[in-house]
Amino acid sequence: MSKRLKGLLTPVIAVLLGILVGTIIMLVSGYDPVSAFSALWNGVFGDIYSFGEAVRQITPYILAGLAVAFAFRVGLFNIGVEGQFIVGWLAAVWVGVAFDLPRAIHLPLAVIAAMIAGALWGFIPGFLKARFRVHEVIVTIMMNYVALHVTNYIIRNLLASKSGDKTEMIHESASLRSEWLQSLTDYSRLHWGIVIAIICCFIMWFLLERTTRGFELRAVGFNQHAAHYSGMSVNKNIILSMVISGAFAGLAGSMEGLGTFGYAAVKGGFTGVGFDGIAVALLGGNTAIGVFLSAILFGVLKVGALNMPLESGVPNELVDIIIALIVFFVASSYIIRVLLDRLSKKEVK
Template structure:
């Protein structure tokens, strides 16, 4: 069996195993899995409104997944996507609220601010990793908490417009359009999905078609070999973390400029950054894989909202299914061994 085919089958098998385990849990708990999955499907694709909500949910998942996947490809584990996402969200809203400019300037400026905020936040662990060999996992975890509480402080004390939230962004900085809302029967879908797709292409092109991308991937495969080949390992480590932060910051802008149009004090982490880890794992750390994995997670998240009402099944069971999918992806070595043995038997 070719490596490419094995890489395609592994996440598919992981998803199927996760669904099977979820089905067993439903049966053991006395729920009807057929009704549960039917309500999940209807809750995601039952009408135009639900489809719009799925697309809205998929958008930040794609970008968060790209952020995690990009760092993975360079041998780094960016657990700080959540923090970079939060500061990007705030930066985009600040620009959207503070300036009154034409749309052609205002919207790109707000997205650029979010991108830079996420990149700057990711620069810190990247620099510490490159300069002092401080493990990026530890630093990024701590940076998540710093981001959460710093953003809450700024909202409460600097940008508070009542009820512990910022003002609403100007229409010139919004990703929403009235006709798109009417088309999806007033869902929260916005044009951010186009930006997310463009970012998928950018990641693919950068890593696969440019000299810099080759260097970044070489550093991810073997830092010592890359160093002896004359590549600047430290600069590439920093650059990869910054680019990863760019994607995470843009993901935050999708919430600030699209879904909500403002930012409120966060009672805890949003979960988007952490879900990005699961999306990247399931997507095999490739741009195309991340795109399809984000769609799956978006469908599961939105579809699960209908399960308690339509089938009497707690939506937390979908979280269990997602967790099992991630578990099987993380245990992909076992799946690969099974596929190798199956293919060898097929050859005989």
């Protein structure tokens, strides 16, 4: 069995095992798994509105997954995508509220502002890692909390509308929403962000696989010492990878601020998108196409789960259990690969 085939089969088997164990949990808990999965399917594909909402949910998952995957490919663990996502959201909304410009200028400006905010939030742990060898996991985790509380403070004291807990709606010239897309999906919250997310998948693939800079970034990820002795600047590439990763995360935040909601609100806790991005990247094998397919699965599960309590009486928390099981089996992919190796050896005999 080829290495590429094993790489393709491993996440598929992880998903199937996660669903299988989740089904067993449903049976033990006294729920009907057939009814549950039927309700999940209908929650996404039962009507065009739900399908639009699923595509809308997939959009930030793709970008958050790309943010995590890009850092992983360079040997870094960016656990701060959630924080970068939040500051990107706020920056996009701030530009969307503060300025009233032609759409051709306003929308790109708001999107770029989100990318810059996320990139700056990624630069800090990247710089500390490169300059002082401070572990990026610790810094990025802590900066998630800094992002959450700083953005809440800014919203409450600088940008809040009359309600006091959220900003004004962004100007229409900065919105990603499309009446045409919404009319196609029975006026769901689907917006043009999905197109941006797909383009970003291509950008990540091209950057890492078809450019000299991408080769350097991957070389640093494989072996920093070898990259250093071959004349590559390890520190520069570490910082650059975290900046690009943060830009993807900030862009994911702008999808919510400029597309789904149109405002930024005080958050009682994390959104979870950034943390889900870690699972999306793991399941996708840290590749652009893998992240895209993985994000589709996660978006379908998250949106479809909302219909499970209504149609089958199954709590939607069971979908979170299934997702956790999928991540567990992906993290345990070594065991799956060992089993595949044994099967391939038997086939040879």
